[in-house]
Amino acid sequence: MLTIDNLVAGYDRSPVLHDVSLTVPADGVATVLGHNGAGKSTLLRVAAGLLKPSRGTVRFDGEDITRLPAHKRVARGMAYVPQGQQCFPHLTALENLQLVADGRREGRAALDEALDLFPAVRETLERRAGLLSGGQRQQLAIARALISRPRLLLLDEPTEGIQPSVVAEIETRILELAARGGLSVLLVEQHIGFALRAAEQYYVLEAGRVTSAGSGDGAAEGAVREALSV
Known part of the structure; x- marks a missing residue:
């Protein structure tokens, strides 16, 4: 590949x-x-x-x-998840995911698939990403990358x-x-x-x-x- x-x-x-x-x-x-x-x-x-x-x-x-x-x-x-649990800290976890999903064909389905893979992210959707733990932010970053399939x-x-x-x-x-x-x-x-x-x-x-x-x-x-x- x-x-x-x-x-x-x-x-x-x-x-x-x-x-x-x-x-x-x-x-x-x-x-x-x-x-x-x-x-x-x-x-x-x-x-x-x-x-x-x-x-x-x-x-x-x-x-x-x-x-x-x-x-x-x-x-x-191709999707890239850089080092350091990078996210948009002032946006909620859901808004971070929607940045990739919105306007993308089958974006909602891809978002749901990513949340199924990382259920811990689903539990934090309404929280601002900057307030999440390092582990939660890392899972969010990977889930966001996977939305692009x-x-x-x-x-x-x-x-x-x-x-x-x-x-x-x-x-x-x-x-x-x-x-x-x-x-x-x-x-x-x-x-x-x-x-x-x-x-x-x-x-x-x-x-x-x-x-x-x-x-x-x-x-x-x-x-x-x-x-x-x-």
């Missing part, structure tokens, strides 16, 4: 990613692991069209989208800074999404166990380079921990 080849990208004249290549399988999950500053978020920003690479190609479902702007990637079926979901650290009980809930929902089919996921995650349970393919980034890659199965955890020195 997504293929990145020999990607070089950064900010101003400071390169962050160096010849990064990876693939996300159709109807499957690929995960990217690495320490803070390894370039994981930069990689997702390039995939989402928010940062232009200086070299390399990005292909989405076989189409070269390297120079395609972000809004056209969304129109083709994407073919590819980009998730940046969806369990970061969230209480353990909600981490388990988010992990369960992402695994459920992956098992349904019809959706591919590129997941940036620091929880190694969850990342490998969810993913068919993993990549370890270190200083902007892929230093380890393989199949996301139980046998991979030792190799990943060794690559990350944890």
